[in-house]
Amino acid sequence: MGYMARGAFWIGVYLLLILTPLVILLIEPVPAGNGFWWDVSLGLGFAGTAMMGILFLQTARFRRASAPFGIDIIYYFHRQVALIAVLFILAHPIILLILKPQLIDLFIPGVAPAHLWGAVVSTLALLALVTTSIWRKQLNLDYELWRILHALLAVLALGLAIWHVLGVGHYVDTSWRKQLWGAFSLSWLLLLVYVRLYKPLQQLRHPYRVVEVKEEKADSWSLIIEPDGHPGLRFQPGQFAWLTLGNSPFALKEHPFSFAGSAEKVPALSFTIKELGDFSSSIKHVKPGQIAYIDAPYGAFSPDRMTAGGFVLIAGGIGIAPMMSILRTFADRQEQRPLKLLYAYNTWERLTFREELQALEQHLNLEIIWLLKDPPPDWAGESGLITSDLLRRRLPLADPEQSYLVCGPVKMIELTEKLLHQDGISLARIHSELFDMV
Amino acid sequence: MRLLFANLLAWMTGILIVVMVVLFAWRQNG
Numbered sequence: 036m037g038y039m040a041r042g043a044f045w046i047g048v049y050l051l052l053i054l055t056p057l058v059i060l061l062i063e064p065v066p067a068g069n070g071f072w073w074d075v076s077l078g079l080g081f082a083g084t085a086m087m088g089i090l091f092l093q094t095a096r097f098r099r100a101s102a103p104f105g106i107d108i109i110y111y112f113h114r115q116v117a118l119i120a121v122l123f124i125l126a127h128p129i130i131l132l133i134l135k136p137q138l139i140d141l142f143i144p145g146v147a148p149a150h151l152w153g154a155v156v157s158t159l160a161l162l163a164l165v166t167t168s169i170w171r172k173q174l175n176l177d178y179e180l181w182r183i184l185h186a187l188l189a190v191l192a193l194g195l196a197i198w199h200v201l202g203v204g205h206y207v208d209t210s211w212r213k214q215l216w217g218a219f220s221l222s223w224l225l226l227l228v229y230v231r232l233y234k235p236l237q238q239l240r241h242p243y244r245v246v247e248v249k250e251e252k253a254d255s256w257s258l259i260i261e262p263d264g265h266p267g268l269r270f271q272p273g274q275f276a277w278l279t280l281g282n283s284p285f286a287l288k289e290h291p292f293s294f295a296g297s298a299e300k301v302p303a304l305s306f307t308i309k310e311l312g313d314f315s316s317s318i319k320h321v322k323p324g325q326i327a328y329i330d331a332p333y334g335a336f337s338p339d340r341m342t343a344g345g346f347v348l349i350a351g352g353i354g355i356a357p358m359m360s361i362l363r364t365f366a367d368r369q370e371q372r373p374l375k376l377l378y379a380y381n382t383w384e385r386l387t388f389r390e391e392l393q394a395l396e397q398h399l400n401l402e403i404i405w406l407l408k409d410p411p412p413d414w415a416g417e418s419g420l421i422t423s424d425l426l427r428r429r430l431p432l433a434d435p436e437q438s439y440l441v442c443g444p445v446k447m448i449e450l451t452e453k454l455l456h457q458d459g460i461s462l463a464r465i466h467s468e469l470f471d472m473v
Numbered sequence: 474m475r476l477l478f479a480n481l482l483a484w485m486t487g488i489l490i491v492v493m494v495v496l497f498a499w500r501q502n503g
Contacts, residue, residue: 046482053486057493061500068501078494086490108475115483123490335475449476462474469476 038340042103049089056085059215060206076130077205083123084196087161088223090117091189095230096277096333105335107469114168121161124196128158150202157195160188177313179288186287193223235284238328241265245280245325246303248318253385254310255353256318257295259303260327267302268331270294271339272364273357273440273468276331278306280314280321284328290314293357293442293468294332298339299367304329307387309353336440336468337361343464344436345373349421349451351443352380357468358442359388362395374399375430379406379421379443383414404429421447423454432458442468 060081068074093113101109132138141147142155164185167174171181197220200207207216247259261267270276275293282288296305310316338346338361350358355378365374380386386405396403406425410418417425431437432455439460441451448467455465 050486050489054489054493057490057497061493061497068498071498071502074498074501075494078497079491082490082494086486104475108479111476112479112483115480116486119483119487122487452474452476462477465474467475 038103038335045100045103048100052092053086053089056215056219057082059212063209063211070134072130072134076127076134079123079130080127081200081206083120083127084193084200085219086116086120086123087189087193087196088219090120091193091223091226091230095226096234096330098333101333102335105468106333107336111469117168118165121165124158124161128154148202150199153195153202154199157192157199160192160195164188164192178290179314183287190227197223231285234330238279238284238330241329243267243304243327243329245321245323245327247323248321250319251307252387252389255307255387256310257305257307258318258321259296259305260329261304262302263326267304268329269301270298270304270332271337272298272360273337273339274332274334274360275357275468276304276306276329276333279328280318281325281327284330288314289328289330291333293334293360295356295359295363297363297367298360299364307353307356307359309387311353334468336442336466338365338438338440341438341466343372343438345375345431345434345438347375347377347430347437347439349377349439349441349443350379351421351447353387354441354443354447354468355380355387356442358440359391361440362392362399362401366395366398371400373431374401375404376401377404377406377421377429379408379447381408383407383411421451421454423458426454426458432460437464439465440467441465445469 057078060078090113093109093116096106141151167176167181167184167188171178176184197216200216207213242263243260244263245258246261247257249257249259251257272294275291277289277291279286279289292306292308294304295307296303308315308318310318336357346361348358348361358376358378362374362376376392378386378392383389383405392403395401404417406417406419406421407414408419410416417429419425426432439455441448443451448469452462452465452467456462
């Protein structure tokens with residue numbers, strides 16, 4: 036089955052899961068309603084809670100389900116759906132309080148049933164989840180701390196919401212619905228066991244060792260690891276891995292990085308990591324022999340999945356890492372198809388992989404367009420931001436055989452996709468890998 | 474394309490759910 040058919044199948048499964056609680060609410064006989072808006076409010080509360088459960092599924096990294104889309108887009112989707120679920124959950128008490136302002140009296144300590152306070156804490160936890168995810172960097176929240184906080188707040192929010200649903204007992208009092216919500220809660224617990232116990236155990240059985248740590252330009256470091264006592268894994272150039280260094284895989288201290296090395300040089304795996312946060316800044320202190328764990332491969336961003344007469348790679352900043360994997364793999368495979376790399380970076384002096392890229396330009400059918408934000412005074416090349424004019428002048432936009440691969444910050448990807456599309460490139464030929472989402 | 478598609482699917486899910494919730498409330502009180 037092709038990626039399209041598999042994608043359609045998994046979207047069907049997702050819609051089925053997310054809509055089933057509401058379908059059951061619709062087809063089963065229920066007690067008479069309490070007014071249109073009252074029931075809208077209850078329905079939104081139910082739907083929001085069911086959606087929260089599905090949010091856990093989206094980040095469980097089921098390789099089979101994520102393969103057709105690329106897991107980066109599943110995380111992006113997770114964020115969009117989460118915002119909608121939070122809107123539903125917030126609408127639930129707001130509508131109730133507008134209809135019956137006297138309900139506020141329920142919140143007098145000692146009067147309110149415990150599950151109602153559970154619902155309040157659940158909503159606050161949801162708001163904290165959204166705030167810390169959208170503004171993590173502005174809040175100066177360390178990524179590892181954010182992940183632990185995210186997992187704890189999410190479990191708290193959903194656990195308390197289910198308690199509230201069962202505590203109120205409205206529309207969950209028939210055996211059908213009891214079974215449904217029982218199954219919902221059980222599947223959620225099983226999912227937690229799978230993600231937090233089974234998957235780390237699998238990683239523990241397949242350790243890696245650091246063999247080299249190499250300094251690159253612009254505070255970037257290349258880390259090379261090899262499997263320890265097992266054959267390792269195969270990946271497609273452009274894919275990525277979750278990497279844990281020097282910690283137990285149970286510690287929730289893993290970070291996503293693109294493979295930067297050639298897919299033809301496995302089992303050794305190479306990553307290039309720029310010093311941006313606490314973890315990435317600690318790479319330079321890593322010593323050969325240190326233990327590492329890998330959850331991989333993930334991602335749909337690979338020329339191996341595309342039929343094309345040539346490739347245009349567009350990278351911003353450290354978005355060059357998956358492009359290096361693609362180019363190094365192509366060099367090992369003696370790729371003949373025409374390649375263009377548009378590499379946007381701040382300065383010439385600090386341009387990561389500059390020398391190696393210049394060597395690859397001689398070796399491959401490759402043309403590199405360097406785009407500098409702050410060019411040196413004597414710079415004759417391209418400078419500034421990615422514009423329509425630049426793309427029209429330098430890229431083979433009229434060639435229908437080309438595939439476009441874009442990697443960098445989300446804003447750069449959105450802009451580049453828009454500009455390419457405005458110039459007549461079909462969206463089916465533009466592929467992107469989202470970096471730096473949280 | 475994937476960004477556009479992900480956004481579309483997310484909003485479609487939201488709209489579908491709102492439609493079903495309204496249907497449910499309407500049936501309860503209709």
